[in-house]
Amino acid sequence: MDKIIEVNQLKKSYKKRRSKEYIHAVNDISFTVNRGEILGLLGPNGAGKTTTIKMICGLLIADSGTITVNGINIREKRLGALNHISAVLEGNRNLYWRLTVKENLEYFAGNRGLSRKDVRERIEDLLVKFRLKDKESELVNRLSRGMQQKLAIAVAMLAESDVILLDEPTLGLDVETGYEVRELLKEIVRDYKRTIIISSHDMDVVQDLCERTVIINKGKVVTDDKVENLLKLFDVRAYTLNLGGLLSDEQQQLLLQKFPQHEYTPDTYESILQINLAKSEEIYDLFDVLKLETTPVESIDRSIVNFEQIFMKIVKGDTADEMAQSS
Numbered sequence: 001m002d003k004i005i006e007v008n009q010l011k012k013s014y015k016k017r018r019s020k021e022y023i024h025a026v027n028d029i030s031f032t033v034n035r036g037e038i039l040g041l042l043g044p045n046g047a048g049k050t051t052t053i054k055m056i057c058g059l060l061i062a063d064s065g066t067i068t069v070n071g072i073n074i075r076e077k078r079l080g081a082l083n084h085i086s087a088v089l090e091g092n093r094n095l096y097w098r099l100t101v102k103e104n105l106e107y108f109a110g111n112r113g114l115s116r117k118d119v120r121e122r123i124e125d126l127l128v129k130f131r132l133k134d135k136e137s138e139l140v141n142r143l144s145r146g147m148q149q150k151l152a153i154a155v156a157m158l159a160e161s162d163v164i165l166l167d168e169p170t171l172g173l174d175v176e177t178g179y180e181v182r183e184l185l186k187e188i189v190r191d192y193k194r195t196i197i198i199s200s201h202d203m204d205v206v207q208d209l210c211e212r213t214v215i216i217n218k219g220k221v222v223t224d225d226k227v228e229n230l231l232k233l234f235d236v237r238a239y240t241l242n243l244g245g246l247l248s249d250e251q252q253q254l255l256l257q258k259f260p261q262h263e264y265t266p267d268t269y270e271s272i273l274q275i276n277l278a279k280s281e282e283i284y285d286l287f288d289v290l291k292l293e294t295t296p297v298e299s300i301d302r303s304i305v306n307f308e309q310i311f312m313k314i315v316k317g318d319t320a321d322e323m324a325q326s327s
């Protein structure tokens with residue numbers, strides 16, 4: 001597989017204010033990104049995501065370790081490496097607020113040394129794609145936060161760099177705009193086939209867009225796997241059954257033997273059974289137990305574990321087994 005980015009044993013510490021101590025924001029992080037891949041960089045607040053992204057796009061210099069972009073070492077050939085990267089950093093919309101939408105696109109295109117003809121076509125294309133055409137003459141400081149974010153991503157797309165870094169692209173957006181930005185990113189991925197690294201707290205972004213995630217916590221990588229594999233690893237089926245009666249002692253004994261991880265809550269005439277099944281076929285074993293006394297099942301709810309729960313568990317260091325017990 002063609003690796004476009006290689007991050008190797010990266011470290012970065014910040015000195016604490018008025019103290020001799022250091023914060024090890026990034027503490028020996030290594031990962032690679034394949035060409036054309038969408039990688040999610042996840043982690044709780046303060047995990048070291050922004051610091052990592054800033055080092056990859058050359059805004060911060062690592063204390064040690066190496067980053068190569070297209071085989072070029074950032075430390076040795078800074079401009080050569082950074083030419084392949086565009087970044088949209090969280091909070092910094094890299095836009096000129098007193099210029100219009102179109103003027104911003106023209107300005108940044110000129111900055112990248114694009115020819116006038118290329119620029120015109122590309123800008124038109126981006127204005128349409130990002131649904132900003134009817135706002136092209138609007139000053140940036142009059143745009144909503146969501147529009148500004150879309151424009152910032154459009155500006156990053158202008159240069160046609162191989163790699164796009166997006167730090168928290170949906171942070172602070174309302175649900176609707178967050179959804180729109182996510183859909184746009186999906187289109188970009190489909191139509192432009194770029195390599196994208198997204199840092200995000202938004203699990204919908206990750207589940208919708210990313211093929212693989214590197215989860216970091218306290219400056220270290222805790223997992224590096226395909227989203228699909230992580231979902232499979234934690235594929236636990238948690239069911240809640242409302243029963244129209246109470247379970248007999250024999251039924252309770254059998255449940256304990258077959259499903260040690262269950263919770264039975266009897267009430268006067270009815271009861272609730274919460275149970276985790278490792279495989280959906282096990283539901284038949286459960287029905288066999290219930291049939292012993294023809295216990296009526298009034299409802300069954302299945303809660304499917306989502307990526308957010310998986311993320312929390314991984315960050316806390318839990319395993320799939322522990323998750324089965326607690327969900």
Ligand SMILES: Nc1ncnc2c1ncn2[C@@H]1O[C@H](COP(=O)(O)OP(=O)(O)OP(=O)(O)O)[C@@H](O)[C@H]1O
Nearest residue numbers: 014015023025043044045046047048049050051052
């Ligand atoms: N300029 C700085 N000076 C001192 N400490 C810093 C600086 N920037 C970040 N840190 C600290 O480094 C650690 C990692 O921060 P970083 O911003 O990389 O994390 P993050 O994963 O992006 O978190 P968030 O999601 O909150 O932005 C945190 O403890 C943070 O407080």
